[in-house]
Structures are given as structure tokens and as C-alpha cells.
Amino acid sequence: MSSSDPAFSGSIPELYERLMVPMLFEPYARDLARRAREVAPASVLELAAGTGVVTRQLAEVLSPDAAIVATDLSQAMLDEAASREIARPVEWVAADAMSLPFADASFDLVVCQFGVMFFPDKPTAFAEARRVLRPGGSLLFNVWDEVAANDFVAVVQAALAEFFPEDPPSFMAELPHGYHSADRIRRDLELGGFTRPVAIETRPDESRASSAEAAAIAYCQANPNRLQIERRGSLDAATRHVTAALTARFGSGPIKGRMQALVVSTTR
Incomplete structure (x- = not known):
């Protein structure tokens, strides 16, 4: 995705922050921030910061003297992040994770929440992360587990496959849940140059939404899945179909379901 790609622009950043962040990302942001605090970094680089859910957590828990630089490929997402209240000053930089505009050995910690899956060339992105890390510095990131381990996504995917039987949208399975x-x-x-032991922890949690409709809007309209749906037919009709499927599975009113991610850490 290029910086001009509409995938994370238009109405998506605001919907993403309002609907997807509390439903999916806040619990894992707190977890990553806790792990980051244990590293006690003096300087942190965040990749694929999105609307800043991890950035805000880092600003809360890290040492007051720790410098935080938050990057994302999408300027629209960074603008949404910068508009939110945060506990300390943060440097927001539009940057490609595969070609970082920072000097070698600049940071003690590189952190990334649910962004690695989107990097077209992951070894190159890892090599860039390693390049900007100081010797002994840490890389910390998480990725989603498979669709089957994430209840909301599994229902959404099945509903979209039913609604578009000849050409189901593949975004969720191939990108967010494909790594x-x-x-x-x-x-x-290893191809990116990280040769020290890699820790990979399975991290289950619970996703919550105020309603089936809110979850359906989040999955159908607040991320690049929207573009695939719009190319195939009516976004509103598809969202209604997904809402009905989520309601049938989880009921009316507030809903909850399993979600699961992998947390990965290593050092330079």
C-alpha cells in the first residue's frame, strides 16, 4: 500500500479509532506497553502506529524521559492519532517500515502492533528494524492468529462468503490473519538479520462490541475490507447481512467473543 492508497483514508481512520480500537486493539496495546516498560527503553520507535492506540499506552507507562517516535505509512491515520489526547509529546512521522528515515542504531526498542502482516517484504522490514536498533536493543510486535481462533472474524468471513458466493472478499484472511x-x-x-532467540507467545483475549451492528460496521467499513466489498456490491447491504450473522451467533445487545494473537520478541 502506498501513502496515497485510499485503504486507510477517508472515513476509515475515524471509524477505525471509534469502533475497531476498543473492540480489538486496546487489550493488546496494554499488553505490548507492559512488555515495553520491562525493557526500560530510553528511545522507542513504533511502526504502523495507526490511530495511536499503542502510542497512547506507551506514553502512559514508559519513563517520563523516554522519547517516542510513532510512524505509519498513512498520513490520514497519523492525523487521527495526533488529534487524540496523549500523556506526553510524541513525534509523528509518515514512514515506510521497509525504508525507515532514521539513522543506524537510533533506538532501544522497535514496537509494532498488528502491522507486520501488511509489510509486503517482511525480511526487508525486519532488516530495517534491526538497522535502527542499538546493539542489544529489542524488537517487539504482535500479529493475529488464524481466523478460526478469532470468533468475530470467523463469523464475518463466513457471512461475506455467503453474501458474495462467487468472489468472497479475502482481505481479512489473507492480510490481518494471514501471518x-x-x-x-x-x-x-533470520532473513532480516535477527539471529538471537525469538520468543513467540500465544495470547488469547476477549473482543467486545456494543452491538452486532457496531462490530459489523467495524469489520466491513473501518478497514481495507471496505474496498473489497465496495468493488463487489453494496456496502450497506453487505454490512446488514454481517450484522444479521453476528446477531444470530452472539445475540442482541453487547456482544463478546474469543480473539487470539501471537506476541513476538527478540533482540539485536
Whole structure:
């Protein structure tokens, strides 16, 4: 995705922050920030910061003297992040994770929440992360586990396949939930120059939404899945169909379901 790609622009950043962040990302952001605090970094680089859910957590828990630089390929997402209240000043930089505009050995910690899956060339991105890390510095990131381990996504995918039987949208399965092989992650890290032991922890949690409709809007309209749906037919009709499927599975009113991610850490 290029910086001009509409995938994370238009109405998506605001919907993403309002609907997807509390439903999916806040619990894992707190977890990553806790792990980052244990590293006690003096300087942190965040990749694929999105609307800043991890950035805000880092600003809360890290040492007051720790410098935070938050990057994302999408300026629209960074603008949304910068508009939110945060506990300390943060440097927001539009940057490509595969070609970082920072000097060698600039950071003690590189952190990334649910962004690695989107990097077209993961070994190159890992090599860039390693380049900007100081010797002994840490790389910390998480990725989603497979669709089957994430209840909301599984229902959404099945509903969209039913609604578009000849050409189901593939975004969710191929990108957000398409990079969960521990062997592949370790191989890509090694290709990127990380030769020290890699820790990969399975981290279950619970996703919550105020309603089935809110979850359906989040999955159908607040991420690049929207573009695939719009190319195939009516976004509103598809969202209604997904809402009905989520309601049938989880009921009316507030809903909850299993979600699961992998947390990966290593050092330079």
C-alpha cells in the first residue's frame, strides 16, 4: 500500500479509532506497553502506529524521559492519532517500515502492533528494524492468529462468503490473519538479520462490541475490507447481512467473543 492508497483514508481512520480500537486493539496495546516498560527503553520507535492506540499506552507507562517516535505509512491515520489526547509529546512521522528515515542504531526498542502482516517484504522490514536498533536493543510486535481462533472474524468471513458466493472478499484472511506461522516468522526474522532467540507467545483475549451492528460496521467499513466489498456490491447491504450473522451467533445487545494473537520478541 502506498501513502496515497485510499485503504486507510477517508472515513476509515475515524471509524477505525471509534469502533475497531476498543473492540480489538486496546487489550493488546496494554499488553505490548507492559512488555515495553520491562525493557526500560530510553528511545522507542513504533511502526504502523495507526490511530495511536499503542502510542497512547506507551506514553502512559514508559519513563517520563523516554522519547517516542510513532510512524505509519498513512498520513490520514497519523492525523487521527495526533488529534487524540496523549500523556506526553510524541513525534509523528509518515514512514515506510521497509525504508525507515532514521539513522543506524537510533533506538532501544522497535514496537509494532498488528502491522507486520501488511509489510509486503517482511525480511526487508525486519532488516530495517534491526538497522535502527542499538546493539542489544529489542524488537517487539504482535500479529493475529488464524481466523478460526478469532470468533468475530470467523463469523464475518463466513457471512461475506455467503453474501458474495462467487468472489468472497479475502482481505481479512489473507492480510490481518494471514501471518501466524511461527516457523515463517522465525525464518523472516533470520532473513532480516535477527539471529538471537525469538520468543513467540500465544495470547488469547476477549473482543467486545456494543452491538452486532457496531462490530459489523467495524469489520466491513473501518478497514481495507471496505474496498473489497465496495468493488463487489453494496456496502450497506453487505454490512446488514454481517450484522444479521453476528446477531444470530452472539445475540442482541453487547456482544463478546474469543480473539487470539501471537506476541513476538527478540533482540539485536
